[in-house]
Amino acid sequence: MNSQYVRREVFCGNTCHELKRFWEREIGKQTYYRQSEEHRLGRSALRKLREEWKQRLETKLRLRNNPEEVERQTTVS
Template identity: 75%
Template sequence: MKRKPESDKHGMNSQYMRREVFCCETCDELKSFWEKEISKQTFYRELEEDRQGRSALRKLREEWKQRLEKRLRMLDNPDNEGKHANPEN
């Protein structure tokens, strides 16, 4: 089995790279290391949630959902069929 060249490893997103800890002198160092890692991941997650919150995609999905629900209500209610010849307007 061939190993990937070192240059391929650097092309990966750094937050997903495998972390190797060979040894720590004290438990405090190990605890500190993982607290920093957790803090970084929390920061990245919050950034992503913020980015998604600002995205127009969520708003567009909600608008289409409302349009489809309105159309289904119109199709389910035959009494209003004559009033609304074109449900898209």
């Protein structure tokens, strides 16, 4: 029985090191992909366009809900 345990420890020692190295590489790849995707999205104009459309919609809703306020603003200007 002792020889079986020794073999497993030796086998596990080499394999564990290789597994650890494999998973460290995989984690590194995933981190790189995630960071590059975040960078790509940060440069994207989509966020800016969404914000502009959101502001337009809010303005239209305000105009629809309070038409008297718009008349006051045009008379003041």
